[in-house]
Amino acid sequence: MGDRSMYLTNWNALASLDDEALPLLDAALLIARDEYPDLDTELYAAQVQAHADALRDEVAAIEPSALKMAAINRHLFVELGYSGNHDEYYDPRNSYLNQVLDRRLGNPISLALVQMEVARRLGIPLDGVSFPGHFLVRLPVDGGLLVMDPFNGGRPLAVEELRERARPHLGEPPDDKVLLQILSPAPNRAILVRVLRNLHGLYAEAGEWDRAARSIDRVLTLTPEQPDAVRDRGMAYLELGYLPGARQDLAHYLQLAPEAGDVDQVRERLIHASASRTVLH
Known part of the structure; x- marks a missing residue:
């Protein structure tokens, strides 16, 4: 990726990367640095790495990928106590990764980001899903997909529940073809844009127009x-x-x-x- 430190401080350099090279964790911490300018990005990146390192031996000893994922979810959501912030869902801190790591509270997409970054460091190809409503994650297993809800402890979701969750946004439950399209992996750039759009919406609703402008300006840096x-x-x-x-x-x-x-x-x-x-x- 070249000089990583450049991408930790320079939005234009970050935005110039192809989507496959766009570092999701580093970019999410750069979003947080807009609000917390003294943030030590390396400290928080090391915290995510520590989560993965604590699981490495256990996960390596497990064969089926679904059971590997169950061990990761147990560590994150039970042992470490990460959870969805149901009481203050619209608190902007739920979108800033440093706050999520400090408080162990987040919204669906920020918790998914932690879950994905830990899993990927353990060789597990966990992807995000820009599902209507709440962001989800997906893992290919035995010719199918394991879809999970990071906002609710990484709980697996059955096909019928996915259809019902999509119904209010589509007007009717999606058929298999449409559902598979909805469950397509979200590119890193799209994930970051969704985080920023969430922040823009929260700040605009609160009349904090300087922060709203900042958030949407970052969207335009990533997607002109x-x-x-x-x-x-x-x-x-x-x-x-x-x-x-x-x-x-x-x-x-x-x-x-x-x-x-x-x-x-x-x-x-x-x-x-x-x-x-x-x-x-």
Whole structure:
């Protein structure tokens, strides 16, 4: 991967990597460093490695991959006490990996990330799944898939439960073909974008527009020219009173998505931004 230290501090260098080379753990810690600038990324990377090292001999002695995964889940979710934060699901700390490792609390995608990173260090090809609603993980086993819910202790999910979980988002339970498509592995870049979008949504809902703008700007660093992200950054800039940035992003969104359902609303906001004057503080 080249000089790893460069990717731990430089978003543009990180974003230039192909998806296969994009280091999931390092990038997740870089997201956390935006909120916690003094964060020691090496310390937290070592903590994940320590989780894997503690399991290495036990997992090596187990043959079936499903049982290897059961040992990993027992260590993470029972012995170490990682769990889904059901009481404060929308706490932004659930999305920052340093806080997840410190508090042993997280949301589905952050817990999946810990689970995946530990499993992969033990040679187990655990992948994330951008399932509708809650993020899941999957492991190929005996010609099929073992799908697990990291938010609920890594519990395996049967096919019928997966269909029912997807039903509210699709309007009907998916057939086998659609379900397999939904269960496709999520690329690292898509996982990081989902973390950042979660943060953007939380901060926008709370009116913390500086953090909302920061989160969605990181999305655009990883996936340039994404229309919804361009629009969302423009809206955040507008709320912050940064009118040149708002005008540029909202106009660009109208060029990127001229047929989108919200173009009239965005055009109205652009007119408002163009008619306003930038106030310098």
